[in-house]
Amino acid sequence: MTRLRAAHAFFAERGVQVVALETAGDNAVYAWDDAGTAHAFEHVQVFPDAVFEALPPRAIVDAVTAALDRLDPGAVVINSYSAPDAQAALLWCRRNRRVAVCLMESKADDADRTAAREWVKARLVRQFDAALAGGTPQVAYLRQLGFPTEAAFLTCDAVDNDFFHLGAEAARDAPEAVRHLPGLHSPEPFFLASNRFVARKNLDRLLRAYARYRQRAAAPWRLVMLGDGDQRDALERIVADDDIDGVTFAGFRQIAELPAYYGLASAFVHTALVEQWGLVVNEALAAGLPVIVSERVGSATDLVRDGETGYTFDPTDLDALADRLVQVAAMSAEARARMGQRGQTVVEGWSPEQFARGMWEAVSAGRARSGRGPSLALRAILTAMWGLSREVGSYYAIPE
Structure with a gap:
């Protein structure tokens, strides 16, 4: 939440509201206590009582799409590209001609890469209008996937x-x-x-x-x-x-x-x-x-x-x-x-404040590219992927 608080403060000074949209209230990976603190920004949970990994991808897609329809944002900053909620948000942005910014942590040596998977990934990533990357290796991987590096900014990886x-x-x-x-x-x-x-x-x-x-x-x-x-x-x-x-x-x-x-x-x-x-x-x-x-x-x-x-x-x-x-x-x-x-x-160069500045720069740069509708490749890829798995825990067909 530290990064979101910084983004809220930075954007509020410029007259822009930040809303946090969270898919599920729990996950199967980390056992962090609920901080239980009130947030200055609006925080919406789509499935507040669910564990993310146990949810069916199709249910996530439908619910996230409905939530975005209600919120109607001008831009969506999306956590990666490989999970169904991220992909639903990307498709929503393309259909509605809104700015889609990818939070990019992947780098080239994270996994064994195959030509087929990289082809699919490249077509997903190129549908984003801008990216907020972790650092130098992440920007290099974006370039490798055919993403314009002038639309990539730093940094999404910061702590308090x-x-x-x-x-x-x-x-x-x-x-x-x-x-x-x-x-x-x-x-x-x-x-x-x-x-x-x-x-x-x-x-x-x-x-x-x-x-x-x-x-x-x-x-x-x-x-x-x-x-x-x-x-x-x-x-x-x-x-x-x-x-x-x-x-x-x-x-x-x-x-x-x-x-x-x-x-x-x-x-x-x-x-x-x-x-x-x-x-x-x-x-x-x-x-x-x-x-x-x-x-x-x-x-x-x-x-x-x-x-x-x-x-x-x-x-x-x-x-x-x-x-x-x-x-x-x-x-x-x-x-x-x-x-x-x-x-x-x-x-100090990887601070919540730098996250907020980078997010602002990415959203601003993305406006010039946001008038595109969804590509045929994007629609075909997502239709196939969303029908493959019954729960998120077995969903990740494209390693990040």
Whole structure:
């Protein structure tokens, strides 16, 4: 909601209303608590009591279309292109000659690409009038799909930098106030990792690289792992079977607790094999941490500057990751602090305010292209896709 609040404020200053249209009140991926706070902007939920992944695509399409008919917006900023609600919104914009802006996180190396799927995807993406992309890799992929890069703007990937910066500083100023949280019981330095425990996050390699690091370090740092998921049992078995000391599984933490972990950590590590962006990197940089980030993470291109804000590595190379852990742990506290400060400066360019400005620029640029109706290819593709699946959980025929 941070980005929406920023967009609401930015657009309101220019006499334009922002309405948030949400398809479902819950999802099967994240267990975030409902913040329960009132919003300054209008917030409409199409299926307030439903889990998104369990809904039939055709029901989503019909309900989202009806909601847009009622709201009748001049422009729709659409979260990606691969889900039925996004596609319904795109088709509505084309039929009604309204501006359609794609929030684009995909990059070329996210998945194995086939000519047929890329052909379909290109014809979907080109029906948007403008795009608000995560960063440099996302703009490059738009260009590869035939989208005009002069209609692509930055950035859709931002967090509340002040929240993480101020919360981390508060934890550093009063560490005893957060020692009750799992993994924060000790003043010893530690690496922090925050992920869903799924295969693509590459956490088994993180544990094995960490074990190699411990063998090389005279006074090894701990490793605190935030998150949960279907890989947790397997990861705990690796720790037990390989007798890896120093690892704490702190579980899934709500957002209010996260700044304390960033504040007391000494460095952040993110090892994903596939990651379109990785907002946890934004969070860590905003909190002033040096970061060690897989070169396959989307944010690494723009946010991780080797030797300045952190380091990148090949996520399939255990020794390369162990080397980075050794390298950062060997830095002085002062050197790590300087690196963290440079990271905070860099991530200021990926702020909610920049999201709002980019959204304004994208909507403005999209007006020149918005007079098109839906192409025959778009209608044929969507008709076929909407008839293939009974629920969203099995819908994604086109990997992002």
